[in-house]
Amino acid sequence: MSDSSRDTAEGAGWGTPEPGAYKGLMPNRVEKLSWLNPRTLWPARNGVLASWFGDPTGRTRDRWVEQRRAAGAPADAVVRRDDPDHFSFMVIGDTGEGDDPQYAVVPGFLKVSQDTKFAVLASDVVYPVGSAGDYGTKFYRPYRDYQAPVYAIPGNHDWYDDLQGFMGEFCDAPPPAPQAVPRRLSRAWLRSLLWHTPRPPDEQRLAEARQMRSAPAQQAVQPGPYWAIDAGPVRIIGIDTGLLGTIDAEQGRWLREVSEGDVPKILVTGSPLYVDAEHHPCDIEDGGTVDDIVRDPAHHYVAAIGGDIHNYQRYPVQVDGRTIQYVVAGGGGAFMHATHTIPPVSVARVGVSEDDFRCYPLRGDSLAFYSRLYGRRLHMRRFFTLTEGQARSVVAKRLGISPTRSQAEPAAVTLRTRLVASLLGAGRRPGPASRFRLPVRKTYTQLFSPGSATYSPPFFKCFLRLDVTPDSIRLRCFSATGNREQELEPPVEDEVTIPLP
Structure with a gap:
């Protein structure tokens, strides 16, 4: 396998x-x-x-x-x-x-x-x-x-x-x-x-x-x-x-x-x-x-x-x-x-914690995917595009969770990666750009996601x-x-x- x-x-x-x-x-x-x-x-x-x-x-x-x-x-x-x-x-x-x-x-x-x-x-x-x-x-x-x-x-x-x-x-x-x-x-x-x-x-x-x-x-x-x-x-x-x-x-x-x-x-x-x-x-x-x-x-x-x-x-x-x-x-x-917009899962009354929760794509991969998409659409690839390692590390830090791909080497979390993660709504936690988030979740779902499907x-x-x-x-x-x-x-x-x- x-x-x-x-x-x-x-x-x-x-x-x-x-x-x-x-x-x-x-x-x-x-x-x-x-x-x-x-x-x-x-x-x-x-x-x-x-x-x-x-x-x-x-x-x-x-x-x-x-x-x-x-x-x-x-x-x-x-x-x-x-x-x-x-x-x-x-x-x-x-x-x-x-x-x-x-x-x-x-x-x-x-x-x-x-x-x-x-x-x-x-x-x-x-x-x-x-x-x-x-x-x-x-x-x-x-x-x-x-x-x-x-x-x-x-x-x-x-x-x-x-x-x-x-x-x-x-x-x-x-x-x-x-x-x-x-x-x-x-x-x-x-x-x-x-x-x-x-x-x-x-x-x-x-x-x-x-x-x-x-x-x-x-x-x-x-x-x-x-x-x-x-x-x-x-x-x-x-x-x-x-x-x-x-x-x-x-x-x-x-x-x-x-x-x-x-x-x-x-x-x-x-x-x-x-x-x-x-x-x-x-x-x-x-x-x-x-x-x-x-x-x-x-x-x-x-x-x-x-x-x-x-x-x-x-x-x-x-x-x-x-x-x-x-x-x-x-x-x-x-x-x-x-999936990177999903906050740390803690539904105490029904016994579901972050350790119990599973998703695909992983939150870091989701953020890397959307960073590339926005970089391409806004013609700002150098600023927006995150590697999967950068996205994985910034999501883990921003949400306070362990990196899912734990055996991989962590990437440095820089001001740019934090800013991109905030702009793209990673975890929906407050951040320096929280007032200026780009549409990724509900608005993006209704208007932009269907028009932004990737073909590779x-x-x-x-x-x-x-x-x-x-x-x-x-x-x-x-x-x-x-x-x-x-x-x-x-x-x-x-x-x-x-x-x-």
Whole structure:
């Protein structure tokens, strides 16, 4: 097994290693998205409109679910498989934009996923607006050689076209009948004037794309945008958190029902419940939260895996004398969200400390990545660019934590490295430039990160493999850097064995 980023800088993808072979998998012409381009921003306006004029996704989701049930989908939305007691499956989230970072994940994913029974895509299958016409290059082509079914839960980007692309490709569902026109001058009417509606796809191109995953072993039709899968000794439950990261009352009722019983359960959600050292329990429309359901000892949840945030994080949370693994797994190919902005983890009431916490990329690698990005974009490479050693050392000093790559020689922490770390928000601690931080975290996420994806390694992408037995689940996070060495032997960045009750 090759070194991971916790072992060496080369294991993280730094240096001048041999490029991977992933480019041979890509189409000849690749569109590079820019979220600073009005042609990209305008079709993705529905999230903003939902926050201003009310979120209609609950009602739209109900119509999709009713349509699927009328077509014969099981009323309880449970997929009952015949997997053995010992089996494996993959989880990969926020798979990307059809460009270099997404395809760089594919060789390692195919190698690690051999003999797995199925895969789950956790949030944001297709960027930027979930259009059916984008599924060819952003779903069918990259995963055409994965010889098992793929199930998915939608993310907010999949909802930007009212879920039509997602429901057509994963649920074989035609568009529902148009809704009645809202009362004039109401909030819903104002929203409808600006609402982005999907354009009809090119059916011939879509049919050609579907042929890339047309083998019988690859087929699966899921019951709707939220579902449960009974697989071997576990139940995997996927929920749809829509545009704004909440679930409607009907889905909440269903979630409570499918969570009952003694079978160990894993939640997969588009909105992680613990992320960036903060708790986001996910509200349910008629009261309560998703995390209330996960924490209830009668439901026997052992893990909750969320997408949406484009990196890997794990929090082993103590709940009534047992441990639930809360995981962020959105690093499947889209632009990278920073980890160096995460403060030292200390969530005392649930027993999670910095020593328990895991993330990928490591905070130092994240800072080095963003320093290069800003140096390039602002044409100030000499000032901004930090080596991985400089970034690792300044992050450790600034956050008061031990350097993760402990066997590496520490680099001197200078005024420049401290200033760059402060400007880029390392640890979000006060510093000399704290008033003048550049947008890296929330603002950067909303505007600049998607437009600043890099197209050369290291990419710091990741995916999960879960090996299930009647007694335990072995969860491993594998990295994908875009370099040849990590393609041939994907490094394990994190591993935990979860006992089953």
